[in-house]
Amino acid sequence: MSDELLIARDVSVAFKIAGEFQTALHKVNLDIHRGEVLALVGESGSGKSTFAMSIMGLHSRDQAKVTGSITLNGDELVGLSEEAFDTYRGATVGMIFQDPLSSLNPLMKIGDQIGEAITIHQSKKTNVHEHVIRLLDDVGIVNPQRVAEAYPHELSGGMRQRVMIAIALANEPDLIIADEPTTALDATIQAQILDLIKDIQEKKNAGILLITHDLGVVAEMADTVAVMYAGQIVEKASAVDLFEHPQHPYTRSLLRADPSDVNPGEELYAIPGTVPALKDMDHSKDLFLKRVPWLDVATVEATVDEELQDLGNGHFVRGNAWRSFEFIDVVKEDSIR
Numbered sequence: 001m002s003d004e005l006l007i008a009r010d011v012s013v014a015f016k017i018a019g020e021f022q023t024a025l026h027k028v029n030l031d032i033h034r035g036e037v038l039a040l041v042g043e044s045g046s047g048k049s050t051f052a053m054s055i056m057g058l059h060s061r062d063q064a065k066v067t068g069s070i071t072l073n074g075d076e077l078v079g080l081s082e083e084a085f086d087t088y089r090g091a092t093v094g095m096i097f098q099d100p101l102s103s104l105n106p107l108m109k110i111g112d113q114i115g116e117a118i119t120i121h122q123s124k125k126t127n128v129h130e131h132v133i134r135l136l137d138d139v140g141i142v143n144p145q146r147v148a149e150a151y152p153h154e155l156s157g158g159m160r161q162r163v164m165i166a167i168a169l170a171n172e173p174d175l176i177i178a179d180e181p182t183t184a185l186d187a188t189i190q191a192q193i194l195d196l197i198k199d200i201q202e203k204k205n206a207g208i209l210l211i212t213h214d215l216g217v218v219a220e221m222a223d224t225v226a227v228m229y230a231g232q233i234v235e236k237a238s239a240v241d242l243f244e245h246p247q248h249p250y251t252r253s254l255l256r257a258d259p260s261d262v263n264p265g266e267e268l269y270a271i272p273g274t275v276p277a278l279k280d281m282d283h284s285k286d287l288f289l290k291r292v293p294w295l296d297v298a299t300v301e302a303t304v305d306e307e308l309q310d311l312g313n314g315h316f317v318r319g320n321a322w323r324s325f326e327f328i329d330v331v332k333e334d335s336i337r
């Protein structure tokens with residue numbers, strides 16, 4: 001497809017822990033098209049940020065081994081030198097993180113920081129100030145002249161996140177990676193920032209990789225959803241399909257455990273157990289089976305297919321082992337247990 005922006009194929013990442021490489025990400029395949037918002041969801045420790053960091057070349061060369069292929073606009077990123085990544089980062093990919101305060105320089109005026117982001121990647125130094133003001137205006141900052149003169153600590157959390165977005169947009173990137181962009185913000189501010197990101201995606205036709213724990217955010221923002229568990233994609237589908245016809249037990253469990261979906265007085269479903277430690281991740285097994293109490297694990301010890309199964313309509317799911325079982329809906333399961 002011609003509007004293909006990011007193509008990740010068999011991307012694996014291993015971290016050197018106590019002298020040994022341990023797999024944190026196992027053969028991830030994902031595509032992001034221009035103008036598409038792809039949400040990557042999964043519990044803490046499932047490997048979401050590890051994937052994002054491999055797109056941005058932020059893994060340490062000695063401590064992490066990245067394999068497979070990631071192309072952006074057709075250019076291969078895996079194996080690029082630090083220097084090559086420096087120029088490409090910010091120019092082609094913009095990043096928005098959870099905590100803007102730690103990414104901003106406390107000693108530098110906002111306007112200068114945005115200006116620096118622009119000048120690093122553009123040879124023309126003319127009218128940097130004008131460009132800075134326009135960017136601040138673009139992200140909905142009402143008094144851009146004044147904010148350009150301010151220091152980070154003088155701004156609220158929501159304003160700082162707007163500034164980070166302005167920096168991410170400074171060079172009109174094709175892809176924006178937003179890793180928990182609103183987790184640290186109040187609900188009202190969160191909604192404003194999400195609107196802003198949505199607006200940018202529409203106006204600039206940028207592709208967005210949105211990493212979040214919040215399924216409400218996914219429902220509102222995402223075109224496509226990829227569900228990650230223990231370093232693997234276990235399911236991916238259009239957002240509508242995923243919410244209406246979740247297949248993998250992990251996806252079903254996540255949906256069931258969504259706090260925004262629970263009625264007052266109702267107990268929230270908690271997925272039993274935890275994501276396995278890296279050393280315990282045998283990717284030839286369905287690593288989630290242990291955490292589905294209503295399946296008889298002993299009889300489902302079968303290995304699972306490496307490839308995601310194509311259910312049609314862009315809906316993919318991993319693993320056949322659990323499918324031969326009469327699957328009891330997670331919701332009903334509560335009353336059975």
Ligand SMILES: Nc1ncnc2c1ncn2[C@@H]1O[C@H](COP(=O)(O)OP(=O)(O)OP(=O)(O)O)[C@@H](O)[C@H]1O
Nearest residue numbers: 015017024042043044045046047048049050051278
């Ligand atoms: N630099 C590193 N060295 C060693 N292990 C790491 C490193 N970075 C991540 N890991 C491990 O890789 C796994 C995946 O971590 P990652 O941060 O990608 O998860 P995540 O899905 O982004 O979680 P969260 O939702 O908490 O941000 C975890 O077990 C983590 O401890």
Ligand code: NI
Nearest residue numbers: 048049050179
């Ligand atoms: Ni993360």
